[in-house]
Amino acid sequence: MKRVLYPGSFDPITKGHMNIIEEASYLFDEVIVGILENSMKKNKMFTLEERLEMIDELYKNNNNIIVISSTQSAVDVALEYECQAIIRGIRNIRDYDYELALQEINRELSNNEIKTVCLFAKKEYQNISSTLVKELLRLEKDPSNYIDPSIKEKILLKRKQKNE
Numbered sequence: 001m002k003r004v005l006y007p008g009s010f011d012p013i014t015k016g017h018m019n020i021i022e023e024a025s026y027l028f029d030e031v032i033v034g035i036l037e038n039s040m041k042k043n044k045m046f047t048l049e050e051r052l053e054m055i056d057e058l059y060k061n062n063n064n065i066i067v068i069s070s071t072q073s074a075v076d077v078a079l080e081y082e083c084q085a086i087i088r089g090i091r092n093i094r095d096y097d098y099e100l101a102l103q104e105i106n107r108e109l110s111n112n113e114i115k116t117v118c119l120f121a122k123k124e125y126q127n128i129s130s131t132l133v134k135e136l137l138r139l140e141k142d143p144s145n146y147i148d149p150s151i152k153e154k155i156l157l158k159r160k161q162k163n164e
């Protein structure tokens with residue numbers, strides 16, 4: 001059984017992330033979506049628990065997509081869940097450079113056990129990022145083109161609760 005970990009911040013999950021998950025679930029027997037902390041990304045919109053709830057809801061009917069959250073490193077999570085590889089998405093040359101460095105570190109940290117598989121973003125998702133979605137929300141603009149409707153609902157609900 002080929003199992004792969006797709007680690008990321010997913011703050012929030014975008015249509016670009018969802019496309020990578022869909023393609024990975026076609027290529028592998030099982031995809032673990034791992035919501036992890038990224039200390040380089042400071043402005044968190046959602047807690048790990050909130051992100052878990054949102055993404056879990058999206059994939060509750062797909063039995064080869066499992067959603068987890070962890071404060072461990074991607075390599076440790078991949079080893080714990082007996083994944084053969086980590087999946088990452090590449091939109092542009094900046095992502096490529098970053099992923100190139102990261103895969104080398106992950107290879108070393110796992111004693112060559114965990115490989116990285118990169119999937120390229122579809123053209124229509126190349127400019128989508130969680131940062132862009134957060135910026136649109138901050139400016140009170142509609143991010144509907146970039147996120148699933150259920151995620152938008154959750155964001156609006158959180159806003160409402162915050163303002164109450």
Ligand code: ADP
Nearest residue numbers: 008009010016017038088089090095121125128
């Ligand atoms: P991280 O904090 O680990 O970079 P992200 O949630 O920003 O987490 O992204 C997780 C992975 O998904 C990364 O490999 C990133 O390059 C990729 N990714 C992000 N947005 C897209 C997109 N629109 N299309 C394809 N891949 C994407």
